[in-house]
Amino acid sequence: xxxxxxxxxxxxxxxxxxMDARVKLVLVVxxxxxxxxxxxxLSYIAVAACVICATLVSRIPISKMLKSIKAIIMILIFxxxxxxxxxxxETVYWSWWRFNVSLEGIIFSVxxxxxxxxxxxxxxxxxxxxxxTGITDxxxxxxxPLKYIKVPVHDIAVIMSIALRFIPILSExxxxxxxxxxxxxxxxxxxxxxxxxxxxxxILIPLFVSAFRRADELALALDARCYNATxxxxxxxxxxxxxRDLAGVIGTAVxxxxxxxxxxNFWGAYQSVEAAWWLFAV
Amino acid sequence: MQIKAENLNYVYxxxxxxxxxxxxxxxxxxxxxxxxxxxxxxxxGKSTLTRHxxxxxxxxxxxxFLGDVDLSAKRVDLKEVRxxxxxxxxxxxxxxxxxTVKKDVEFGPKNFGFGDKEAACAAEDALRSVGLDxxxxxxxxPFELSGGQMRRVAIAGVIASKPxxxxxxEPTAGLDPVGKREILSLVSELKKSFVKTVIxxxxxxxxIAEYCNRVIxxxxxxxxxxxxxxxxxxxxxxxxxxxxxxxxxxxxKRMLSEFGFEIDSPALNVxxxxxxxxxxxxx
Numbered sequence: 331x332x333x334x335x336x337x338x339x340x341x342x343x344x345x346x347x348x349m350d351a352r353v354k355l356v357l358v359v360x361x362x363x364x365x366x367x368x369x370x371x372l373s374y375i376a377v378a379a380c381v382i383c384a385t386l387v388s389r390i391p392i393s394k395m396l397k398s399i400k401a402i403i404m405i406l407i408f409x410x411x412x413x414x415x416x417x418x419x420e421t422v423y424w425s426w427w428r429f430n431v432s433l434e435g436i437i438f439s440v441x442x443x444x445x446x447x448x449x450x451x452x453x454x455x456x457x458x459x460x461x462x463t464g465i466t467d468x469x470x471x472x473x474x475p476l477k478y479i480k481v482p483v484h485d486i487a488v489i490m491s492i493a494l495r496f497i498p499i500l501s502e503x504x505x506x507x508x509x510x511x512x513x514x515x516x517x518x519x520x521x522x523x524x525x526x527x528x529x530x531x532x533i534l535i536p537l538f539v540s541a542f543r544r545a546d547e548l549a550l551a552l553d554a555r556c557y558n559a560t561x562x563x564x565x566x567x568x569x570x571x572x573x574r575d576l577a578g579v580i581g582t583a584v585x586x587x588x589x590x591x592x593x594x595n596f597w598g599a600y601q602s603v604e605a606a607w608w609l610f611a612v
Numbered sequence: 613m614q615i616k617a618e619n620l621n622y623v624y625x626x627x628x629x630x631x632x633x634x635x636x637x638x639x640x641x642x643x644x645x646x647x648x649x650x651x652x653x654x655x656x657g658k659s660t661l662t663r664h665x666x667x668x669x670x671x672x673x674x675x676x677f678l679g680d681v682d683l684s685a686k687r688v689d690l691k692e693v694r695x696x697x698x699x700x701x702x703x704x705x706x707x708x709x710x711x712t713v714k715k716d717v718e719f720g721p722k723n724f725g726f727g728d729k730e731a732a733c734a735a736e737d738a739l740r741s742v743g744l745d746x747x748x749x750x751x752x753x754p755f756e757l758s759g760g761q762m763r764r765v766a767i768a769g770v771i772a773s774k775p776x777x778x779x780x781x782e783p784t785a786g787l788d789p790v791g792k793r794e795i796l797s798l799v800s801e802l803k804k805s806f807v808k809t810v811i812x813x814x815x816x817x818x819x820i821a822e823y824c825n826r827v828i829x830x831x832x833x834x835x836x837x838x839x840x841x842x843x844x845x846x847x848x849x850x851x852x853x854x855x856x857x858x859x860x861x862x863x864x865k866r867m868l869s870e871f872g873f874e875i876d877s878p879a880l881n882v883x884x885x886x887x888x889x890x891x892x893x894x895x
Binding site: 515 | 629663666668690691694695698699704706707708709710719720723724769770773
């Protein structure tokens with residue numbers, strides 16, 4: 331159970347951890363919209379401020395947050411470089427064959443990278459502060475209107491929560507199988523591509539066998555307890571919209587309004603401050 | 613080959629909320645010829661400890677010597693170490709993968725550099741010693757076999773590479789009484805040939821009492837006893853202070869002594885208990 335930081339729950343009892351999962355889901359969606367709404371650097375600053383505030387109230391260590399960015403570092407570099415090279419700007423600094431590096435290109439790629447970083451940070455905050463069960467319960471509750479058009483919402487939620495529940499179990503299983511095969515002299519990090527791929531067979535086959543076995547056992551266990559998706563199942567933990575949720579909604583709303591306002595120069599005040607005007611204009 | 617562990621410490625997920633100390637300053641020595649039992653409650657660090665012995669887990673702090681090989685050194689010949697120290701995991705049948713039994717058993721030997729012929733010989737020997745005939749099941753898929761046969765094939769897969777030290781992690785878990793006995797007598801048999809040292813992790817005190825000449829007890833990652841079964845079960849209070857239990861034979865001996873019927877045999881197996889009772893009756 332190591333190194334699956336992207337979406338691993340970080341136990342704590344902070345403000346955000348105690349919020350209603352449904353509200354957090356909606357707020358994350360709103361946050362994503364806000365990220366895509368942001369046009370200039372001033373509004374990006376507002377979005378970044380939103381992420382920083384949210385991180386502070388959820389008391390997730392900065393190192394944890396940075397780790398989630400590390401996971402997408404290759405994507406960031408790739409996007410950055412592609413946008414830098416292929417953007418058709420006017421102020422060209424350097425060009426070779428089809429590649430042009432321009433002022434506009436630099437600004438654009440910085441914005442793209444910033445956007446990705448903010449997106450990942452905002453969304454991992456959700457998974458850091460909400461248990462997988464919380465997320466699926468929240469999804470189920472949010473999707474429940476779909477029941478009226480015969481969408482099996484509850485079944486989908488159960489499938490999701492089982493899938494999530496099994497990620498750590500299977501990863502532990504992989505660990506065990508790897509150890510058993512290593513003890514028999516297998517090595518997974520030597521040789522060329524083909525021999526490495528071949529070396530994975532002694533892990534994959536037992537893993538699949540055990541996944542099927544577990545699925546069978548789980549199905550039997552569900553059956554044995556007469557599990558079925560009756561229309562009105564009650565819950566052990568009832569979700570409630572509390573003061574924290576109201577505060578979260580208001581806070582996020584403020585940031586979104588700020589983003590929109592900064593996008594549009596509503597007060598026409600930036601011109602007076604040169605730096606602000608520059609951030610707005612680009 | 614002597615195995616020596618000095619001041620081993622191991623912490624899982626250090627510096628996170630999931631931090632857990634698995635081993636806390638553990639030192640012990642296993643001499644060639646020993647059958648060492650490792651006992652302790654679930655989560656006391658037994659598995660972590662055994663996985664150190666063939667370098668499946670990197671040492672965080674402390675030292676382990678296998679003969680003169682230092683496992684905490686920067687460069688360790690892992691194949692050499694793992695060939696010398698064979699390890700049988702809990703429910704080893706879950707590690708089977710090849711399309712035939714023969715190939716699965718040959719997997720270990722081939723990894724350790726046996727030639728085709730040597731590996732085939734080793735597989736045949738190993739299957740024979742677990743009571744299976746290579747001619748009969750060698751070309752079958754391991755997944756066609758019964759549960760008991762699968763476990764035996766898996767054991768054959770470990771002993772085929774002829775390890776000097778055999779580490780068994782709950783080898784009898786989930787087996788019927790006859791199966792348990794068969795596995796343990798197989799281990800005793802192996803100890804007469806190439807296996808020099810056996811280390812057994814078990815929750816079953818009867819097995820520990822009967823088969824081991826030494827026991828170490830782990831409790832929350834600390835080594836709290838390093839002694840003989842006789843000492844542990846007959847002359848110390850370690851068992852009472854942990855989540856462990858006494859072997860059945862020792863329990864009977866204790867009950868009898870409550871009725872004033874003292875036996876001076878250590879009663880670590882049924883024969884010893886019976887002869888103790890008979891001796892007392894004669895005198």
